[in-house]
Amino acid sequence: ETGVTQTPRHLVMGMTNKKSLKCEQHLGHNAMYWYKQSAKKPLELMFVYSLEERVENNSVPSRFSPECPNSSHLFLHLHTLQPEDSALYLCASSQDRGEAFFGQGTRLTVV
């Protein structure tokens, strides 16, 4: 148990659906992250929030929309995804720019 909880653990969605991934951290950290892990590719940083303000957005398509309502919660809203978006989506948190603690991930399959 890392103190970072992601739900759901698995998600199958159609290309026309809208769904959201949720992340909650119980570590009192002030920064939260979304990473994408695809087969045979390094982890890709998608978004970073520090003190609830987005500080990094690594050229992610607009069909991925993050939301950080407070320092403990982070969402990733998904709509009109493509099959190539199927991946493991990992949430992480850190205190300032310190070491990141990861959740278990959401395994997303787009059909």
Added chain:
Amino acid sequence: GEDVEQSLFLSVREGDSSVINCTYTDSSSTYLYWYKQEPGAGLQLLTYIFSNMDMKQDQRLTVLLNKKDKHLSLRIADTQTGDSAIYFCAESTRGSSYKLIFGSGTRLLVRP
């Protein structure tokens, strides 16, 4: 640009030592990390080392850093079947960015 490279696969016998290697290109890296990922799980932080250190030991884990060659290694002593996982090397430069740069991961298989 920033890049972190690792070999893809390592197989060892139970009880032997494992050495997982990593090279990086960013000479301004401040912190270097080792993460472990078991099947179906997220990444677990194993250990990290500051760039002004050469070595760090934590129980069965030994991290060696050669800053001149930009080479990082993780040695696991007395490797157990429970150590089978993917090991990721990552580096960051704390002063400027929240970004962790990860390698592609080394899959460690421990044979009984």
